[in-house]
Amino acid sequence: MIVLEGVTKVYTLSQEHKVTAVHDVSLEVAPGEFLLVTGRSGSGKTTLLNLIAGLTRPTTGRVLWNGVDLWSMSDRQQARLRSRRVGFVFQFPSLLPALTMAENVVLPSAFSVNGDRQGAHEQAAELLSTVGLADKLLAYPRQVSAGQQQRAVIARALFNRPEVLLADEPTSDLDEKTEREIMDLFQAVHADTGLTIILVTHTAELVSYGTRHVRMAGGQITTEED
Numbered sequence: 228m229i230v231l232e233g234v235t236k237v238y239t240l241s242q243e244h245k246v247t248a249v250h251d252v253s254l255e256v257a258p259g260e261f262l263l264v265t266g267r268s269g270s271g272k273t274t275l276l277n278l279i280a281g282l283t284r285p286t287t288g289r290v291l292w293n294g295v296d297l298w299s300m301s302d303r304q305q306a307r308l309r310s311r312r313v314g315f316v317f318q319f320p321s322l323l324p325a326l327t328m329a330e331n332v333v334l335p336s337a338f339s340v341n342g343d344r345q346g347a348h349e350q351a352a353e354l355l356s357t358v359g360l361a362d363k364l365l366a367y368p369r370q371v372s373a374g375q376q377q378r379a380v381i382a383r384a385l386f387n388r389p390e391v392l393l394a395d396e397p398t399s400d401l402d403e404k405t406e407r408e409i410m411d412l413f414q415a416v417h418a419d420t421g422l423t424i425i426l427v428t429h430t431a432e433l434v435s436y437g438t439r440h441v442r443m444a445g446g447q448i449t450t451e452e453d
Contacts, residue, residue, distance in 0.1 A: 228423060229256040229279060229391070234288035236274050236446075248274040250446040251288070258390075261417045261424045263434050266443035272427040275443065276395050279425065280313060281305050310335070314384030316394040320376035322368040328355060329364040332383045347386075354382035358412060374405035381412060385422075392416075394426040398433070410436045 236249040249271045256262055256279075266272050277283040278290055281297045290297040292308065300308070309315075322331045329351045336347035352364055358378040360371075368376055377397060384392055394413070398406040414436050417424050426437065434440040434452075442450045 228258045230291040232289045234285045237286045261437040263437035264427045270443040271446040312390045314389035314392040318396040335386045391423045
């Protein structure tokens, strides 16, 4: 489904100072995999995820989605891919404080021209129930815990029924118990839907949740385990 061919990303900070965040990485992700990418801060994990998502352009190499070079697509085609085929879960919950939990989950429908408002709210309620928040539809983010906020973010990421779910350090701001609960939820979503998941974390103890694990250091993949 997703193939990286010799991908390198160099950030130019000044004429004299350049940082190579990812160096000559080749990687294949098959449909239905739950891939965990681990590594210390600065190892290139988040940059790798951004390259896969098309949020940053590689300096050299190619990122292919189903055989199509991501950067051969037009801006509109890339936007369509990200909005319809990819779900994002970021490190911090990123919920809008003025919206209820249900309104936050239904937010992706606001960008759909032919959206079914009633159907969208029913779907949001169903997703919130799936992630254990059936009683929080009308609550605001400030009224729930950090773990519950992250559950709502996962529900929102699933709203458009994506093919791929990309998660960047989704448990780094949580206590150990809540971290396990969120990872259990990712594992349950994967088991129930067969969704392809790529999750970045600095916590090596979480690798057992995935079907495959790669470790990064210095912008390169150093080990790969099934």
